[in-house]
Amino acid sequence: MQDKTFELLEKMYSEINKRFDSMYTEINKRFDSTYTEMNERFDSIDKRFDSIDKRFDSVQEDIKQILETKADKTDIVRLENVHGGKIDSLLDGYKQVYEKTHEHDKRFDDIDYKVDNLSLKITSHDTKLEVIEGGKKK
Secondary structure, eight states: OHHHHHHHHHHHHHHHHHHHHHHHHHHHHHHHHHHHHHHHHHHHHHHHHHHHHHHHHHHHHHHHHHHHSOOOHHHHHHHHHHHHHHHHHHHHHHHHHHHHHHHHHHHHHHHHHHHHHHHHHHHHHHHHHHHHHHHHHO
8 A cells, every 4th residue: 555655646746747857847938938039129128228329429419510609599509409309208208108117127036036936836735745755765
């Protein structure tokens, strides 16, 4: 009778290990996929920042040229008309990038929470398996 119980426990242990292996594999695939996707998105955000930096440099050069010459009221009005919309656009771009980054941070927090929960469950299962293994050695 003990041999059958031992064989049953071995079979259960083997099946549980196979399931854990498949879970680890699936989790790693999903995490790698998510990590790759996030890196691509952050690269895209970096490109946007580079574009915004170039725009700021352009605006800065224009302002520098204007400041080097004496400005009158018409120059100031022209400057506001020409660059006012650009500055608003740049600020909107920064706002969009910030919101997207904040959204990605929330997603990473969710993934971390899920991974932590999974780690706790795996630890719990490992403990239970150790108890089962300890029982079958006796």
